[in-house]
Amino acid sequence: DADVTQTPRNRITKTGKRIMLECSQTKGHDRMYWYRQDPGLGLRLIYYSFDVKDINKGEISDGYSVSRQAQAKFSLSLESAIPNQTALYFCATSEKEAGPYEQYFGPGTRLTVT
């Protein structure tokens, strides 16, 4: 079984709709992240969480919100989707911040907003 899972894998929604992307992990990591990836751009950080009570905005948090329901679950919501939120969204986890601790990525959610 995959260590980091995301649901749904693909989603098409209309402008103005509220949607939620979910992420679960079995790696036991405290740190979880949400990124979006657009063609020609690097991964951009939306939100990150160091534990259930610690949630932080990333580079591009406007239009998004998150919920850390448990150590293993981190959800991303688009309150009112707009077309420029069409992108590939990745959830990631890591064990620690400092040192050679890589981030482990989920398979991604391809979101299209029409």
Place this chain on the structure above:
Amino acid sequence: GQNIDQPTEMTATEGAIVQINCTYQTSGFNGLFWYQQHAGEAPTFLSYNVLDGLEEKGRFSSFLSRSKGYSYLLLKELQMKDSASYLCAVKDSNYQLIWGAGTKLIIKP
């Protein structure tokens, strides 16, 4: 601002060697990572450098020069399965990863 630069695309021949360069300007430095990403898939970790020099891991090696803000990923004995995008990322002073846009590597037989 913070910036990571990589070539957009490179082409190489199966069995050959290719070097993918990455230059960075970040607020602080706490390590540099290389990831591989096949089309439509998740990035996967390849290497980590925090001290100057070369780190070798099988067919892949990664080099870092902190004074020059420069790294490269060296891939030897290229295989068709190495066709992918290669992402360079730097941890800044806040331990946030700053990502380059990636280099798409095309391997030709």
